[in-house]
Amino acid sequence: MRMIRKVTILSMCVALLAALPAAAAETIKVGAILAVTGPAAFLGAPEAKTLEMLVAQVNAAGGIKGMKVELLIKDSSANPEKAVSLAKQLVEEEKVFAILGPSTSGESMKIKQYVDESATLLLSCAAAEAITTPIMKWVFKTPQNDANAVRWIYGDLKKKGLKKIGVLASNTGFGNAGKGQLEKLAPEFGIEVVIAESYDKDAVDLDAEVTKLKSKDVQAVVNWSIEPAQSKVPVSMRKMGWLVPLYQSHGFGNIKYVEAAGPAAEGILFPAGRLLVAEGLPDSNVQKSLLLKYKKDYEAATKEAPSTFGGHAYDAFTLLVKAIEIGGPDKEKARAALEGLKGFVGTAGIFNFSAEDHNGLGMDAFELLTVKGGKFALAP
Amino acid sequence: MSARSRGTGFTVALALAVVAIQVAASLSHKTYYLTQLTMSAYAMLVVLGLAMLMGYAGQASLGQAGFFALGGYTAAFLTTFDLAPRGKALAVVVLARAHLLVTRPDGSGGSITHVHPWAAALLAVGLAAAVAWIVAGPVFRLRGHYLAMATLGFGIIVHRIFLGSSLFGAADGISDVPALALLPGFAISGRAPARVPNYYAAWGLVLLTLWMLSNLIESRVGRALRAIHGSENAAAAVGIPIARFKTRVFVLAAVLAALAGVLLTHYNGGIGPSEASVMKSVRYVAIVAVGGMANLRGALVMGTILTFLSLRGYFGTLDDLVFGGILLAMMLFAPEGIVGGGRWRQFRALLVRRGRGDHAAGA
């Protein structure tokens, strides 16, 4: 009896010793630089929650090809200096396999050169096109391009025969980039931007700005922002009885913003990924099951509604998993696998990467959505 | 031991510590710690200047990040803005004649012509000095809350300007700032091979600044500053030109902050508007407070530790909370540091006196 116990303990010890180094070798370390606090917390917080949820799921299912994922989330508070420091730390000390994030364009621009030179995969969750133009070998991004969102809006305006528009944009990276694209692409569609103004994300309310636009007699308004303050634009417009069509950006993709605007949100048109209207998609849609699953999991894990922002982190992580599944735990091979990935179904759309395209999303990543009865719906 | 030699002693001890850390890091193949230590060193330049201003001249500044950003942004802008399309403009022609323009590849096949990084650095620091000198006039006519609010307002305006101008990259800031060549084969840059020399360059500068400031404090100027801090009326009565001294210290602090901004921007390869934010200014104040206000060495040691840990993400999502809490705790429990003459002995004496606790009325 005693003998058996001794043998058991001994064998357990041996097994443990054998297992320890093996387990260490079969771990994939992934870093994430997210603005969990600070002025972009509304992006970073859902991204962090999404990643934590996904990693738990993957590890519970046995990891990627048997390798457990170790996730290191670093909070940058949207501060580029800190993002640089954290990127160096993740690459050189932690020797991470890849970095997910940062949440904002400014931070992504500051670290992409460094990450590229140190041959580590970067899957940015920020939207600016400059992140992947010009192409850097190791730098990818998951959110859709602003220019395509603008094309959707302008296409719809053209269809309706509306030519004179007013633009309101928030004074953050997202707002400025959108404003630039709106002004740049307008001539292509025969549209005239009569007035373009910026507002602060901390503005008490936007009556004055909206009144200024109203005085210019524009036929439609485009409101480009990703912050909660954007809901104040529809409120001001509808309160004043100004009923011209209102277009918003894909940064409107958060049901909280609809709730804040109340009935004023009805009829807003905006291009966005299909996550927000997953239930309303036809069953034939390839994204539908994935979107519903993410929605259900996220709601169960966090007790809050998912936003497209968290979706960008979802895509970044699942893309990385796919790349490792194909290329194995080798950085160069995984990168090549990612670059060669076609038809990958994500929350933002179908990704088709190539050596010339490190965003992989086209016009079809968007649908034109509207708000109907306080909910997102496909635009008629 | 005289005060002056004590200051030198600390500087030497710190120099030895700097070397020891590098040797230890290199031997254990953990040189990556030097990255954040180098970044901390530049933050300490700002802190040393602010400690002079707050601790010795007794003037609050809640806008010091503004000067940091002024330096950093000017350097970043001048070294990334392509002047080639504007070759005919008078300023560009003059710069070209003076051999102050350089051309480098821009990373996407083209090339970019911009102001020489050294000229840009000098301009950046000079600009910050000029702004500080201009602002000092009206600011130092104010006292108390008004003075604090005016410096805060200055910081907010600088933040707004950088955040609002597309020329400065608006919310995204400026990226792809080139290295600042210091010697042949050595430049201020964040590349891993240049890590050790960059570490020494940064800390060398901090030590030099510390040594100079320590000497300044023990000189006639330092005595005058302390007199101003003690009582402006008394200082004026003995013939100290108060306004001139305050202005000079303010400009000195601004120059140190701008210099830090320039160098850290080259080291990081870019700068963003959050460097000019109010929270950043408050963090510098918190570090000075942790050191005991009028205590350059305390600020330096504590500030390095805190900045290092913060940059490494050690405080996680509690980062701002930690700095706010430290600020609060220092002001509550190590109070007389602000009014005290500065040296530890005096500081301790004040604490002891408080400890004896005559319980007079509060606020």
Place this chain on the structure above:
Amino acid sequence: MSSDIFLQFCVAGLTYGIIYGVVAIGFTIIYNTTGIINFAQGEFLMIGGMTAVTLHRHLPLPLAILGAVAVTMLVGAAIEVLFIRWLKRPSVLRLIIITIGVSIVIRELALHLWDEKSHALPHFTGDSVSALTVAGAKISPQVLWVIGVCGAMVLLLGAFFRATPLGRQMRACASNRDAARLCGINTRNMVTLSFVLSAGMGALAGCVVSPITYVQYDSGTALAIKGFTAAILGGLGSTAGAAAGGLILGLLESFGVWMLPAAYKDAVAIAVMLGVLFLRPSGIFGSAEAARLREY
């Protein structure tokens, strides 16, 4: 420009102005009894708004607001008792830094206690699109609520200071603390009371403005800066001046949007602040003499 557009700018300016004015009055109450500018003033609005939103999930709106005001008053008292009361003759610089520290700590705690999201109470009357027409300009009924509640608050406060013994003690404390103490007034309790009052006012204001402005963990700071500007514009220490300063600032911002690129809206406020500080620290209504006496 047509007259209704002009009026609409006026209405917008008044809306901003009333909100800034309320914050400014909160500054004034504490400043008058203590000589402290409480940089955490904006946080009172934030705590009020956030607490009301949380309570409103379980309670009807009036009760939720009452509860939020009570909670914020407790926080105000706690701040004074923990961080101010026991300090022995603190310098101005120290008090400034303490209130800044308090505001940062409250903000970050709010982030962890609640979340990073933006919240709002429902409109008290109607919804976000309801509007009353006044001479061609549209006003949200919520603006009238803000005017009504804040106006009533100011009147009650005035009556309190003038007609009740407690109010008179506070005023005595404001005009000369040492003399008040000699008369047997417990000045320290008056200071605590001023924090409680100011917190309560801030919380109530935070509740009534939240349907318009929304509230999130970091919305206090921006309001505090505007409120402070309004307070010194009207002359620090005067309640009527604070209200007037708020309205002027609001109108300047609104017409600033009309005349300048809207991106400069905040620059207008900051320029006003620096202008007042540098050119006329006593404010446009305050007396320069009195300001000199008050300064430290």
